[in-house]
Amino acid sequence: MAFKKVTTSVPTSEEVSYDGEILENGIVQVRKCTIKKDVDGNIIGKAYHRHCIEPGQDYSNESQEVKDICAVEHTPKKISDRAAFMLAQELARKETS
Amino acid sequence: MPQLDFDGANSKISADKIQGQSGTTVTIPTGHNLAGDGSGLTSLSAANITSGGTLPALNGSALTNLPAHSGNVAFPATQVASADANTLDDYEEGTWTPRFASTWGSGPEATMGPTTGYYVKIGRLVIINAFVITTSVSGLAAASYIKDLPFACSSDTTANNVISTTQGGGLAITPGTYISGMIDRNTTHLRLQLWDSAVGTSHLVTTTEWTDDGSLYISGHYFV
Numbered sequence: 064m065a066f067k068k069v070t071t072s073v074p075t076s077e078e079v080s081y082d083g084e085i086l087e088n089g090i091v092q093v094r095k096c097t098i099k100k101d102v103d104g105n106i107i108g109k110a111y112h113r114h115c116i117e118p119g120q121d122y123s124n125e126s127q128e129v130k131d132i133c134a135v136e137h138t139p140k141k142i143s144d145r146a147a148f149m150l151a152q153e154l155a156r157k158e159t160s
Numbered sequence: 161m162p163q164l165d166f167d168g169a170n171s172k173i174s175a176d177k178i179q180g181q182s183g184t185t186v187t188i189p190t191g192h193n194l195a196g197d198g199s200g201l202t203s204l205s206a207a208n209i210t211s212g213g214t215l216p217a218l219n220g221s222a223l224t225n226l227p228a229h230s231g232n233v234a235f236p237a238t239q240v241a242s243a244d245a246n247t248l249d250d251y252e253e254g255t256w257t258p259r260f261a262s263t264w265g266s267g268p269e270a271t272m273g274p275t276t277g278y279y280v281k282i283g284r285l286v287i288i289n290a291f292v293i294t295t296s297v298s299g300l301a302a303a304s305y306i307k308d309l310p311f312a313c314s315s316d317t318t319a320n321n322v323i324s325t326t327q328g329g330g331l332a333i334t335p336g337t338y339i340s341g342m343i344d345r346n347t348t349h350l351r352l353q354l355w356d357s358a359v360g361t362s363h364l365v366t367t368t369e370w371t372d373d374g375s376l377y378i379s380g381h382y383f384v
Contacts, residue, residue, distance in 0.1 A: 082238075090312045090348060094254075096237075111254030113279065113310035115348035120307075121266040149264055152344055 072107045074099035081126055088148075089118040089141035093129055118145040252281045256310040258292050258378075262302040262367075264349050270303070271296040273375070279310040284384050286311050288323075293375035294330075303370035306341070306350040306378070314383045315346035323350055323380035330374035339365060343382045350378070 078098040085091055092115050099108040116122050118141040122133040171180050180186040235251045242249040256277045260270035277290030288310065297303050313319055323341030333339070336358050341350045353362040354369060 086312055088315070088346065092311055111252060113254055113256050114308040115310070115312055117264070117312075117348055119265045146265070148346065152347075 072101055074107060075102045076100045076104075081128055083113075085132065085136055089136050089138070089145065091116045091122075091129070091133055091136060093125070118142040248283055250281060250283055254279055254310065256288070256290070257308060258290050259307045260292065260294055260297070260300075260303065261305045261307055262300040264305055264307065264347065268299040268301075269307075270294040270300060271298075273373075277310075281311065281384070284314070285381055286384055287381045289377070289379040291375065291377050294370070294372065296372045297367045297370060297374065298372070300367050302364050303367045303374065304352050304364035306352065307348065309343065309348045309350065309382075311384045312348045313343050313345055316383070317345065319345040319383055321380065321382035323378055323382075325352075325376050325378050328374070328376040330371045331369060331376075332371055333369050339376065341378055341380065343380075352376075 077100070080096050080098075081093060082096065083092045083094040093113065095112040097110045097112070098106055099110070101107050116125070116129070116133055116137075118137040122130055122137075125133065171184075173179075178186055233251075235249075239250040239252075256279055258272075258275050258277055260272060261267060271294060273293035273295050275290065275292055277288060280287045286309075290306075292306060294303075313321065321343045323343060325339050325341055328339065331339070333354060336356065338355045338357065339352055340355055340362075341352055343350050352365040352370075354365050355362045
């Protein structure tokens with residue numbers, strides 16, 4: 064039986080960037096990507112953190128590039144459509160409960 | 161008329177080899193094939209395939225002795241979506257941070273404790289878990305929405321998904337009632353509901369039932 068010792072390199076620097084997806088209904092799926100590097104600058108890992116922003120939700124605490132996207136994508140029409148959809152969902156739940 | 165081109169001092173065709181000139185690549189032009197019955201193919205390595213080259217489609221009927229794979233299967237960082245039901249087109253893993261609120265939209269939110277969640281996305285299936293803990297729910301009208309799912313739930317009309325919960329704390333609920341989670345189609349949040357097995361009804365969890373130091377482990381999956 065062979066055992067392999069698992070070692071973990073300690074990152075000395077990180078680079079953060081943002082990307083994601085914009086859905087047709089205006090939902091912005093934000094993916095924060097953190098590239099981890101060792102002391103020599105070699106990439107030793109990558110980590111993702113995700114969250115979503117629906118039209119009508121507050122995005123004031125987002126990064127500037129995400130704010131810029133939401134400002135364009137979250138149009139008054141998409142915000143009102145989303146509110147109407149959520150209200151319809153809520154009413155449907157009340158009728159069936 | 162079939163033709164063999166022989167060019168260069170070091171290129172040769174021998175009984176067991178087609179060899180190009182040193183430092184060059186033997187090229188099979190588009191529309192031409194190098195045929196064989198496969199019985200002689202005993203070694204194929206990355207070094208044998210030039211950059212940009214592609215392997216031909218494998219014939220399933222001939223796959224009788226696939227070698228064991230000892231490395232990784234890597235997907236592109238950005239999904240190349242496929243509508244084919246037999247194609248695996250995405251894999252991603254990461255973290256998400258649940259936020260606790262009384263509504264899906266903007267409004268007051270609970271003060272969270274050390275809350276972390278993990279996700280794995282395989283194709284259109286998203287598996288999530290999280291430990292949700294609050295330190296204050298002051299100002300909330302209800303304690304029922306966990307926001308910031310890593311992906312929006314599918315808009316398919318049958319895409320509602322149930323999320324299981326367990327090992328809660330700081331909950332003022334009566335015996336016979338249970339908290340469960342629901343991710344509605346086309347949304348990015350999870351609704352917490354209290355199911356009363358004696359009465360047979362459910363309602364959104366209130367701030368009376370979820371106290372300031374409420375906590376809950378959640379786990380489940382949904383489709384995108």
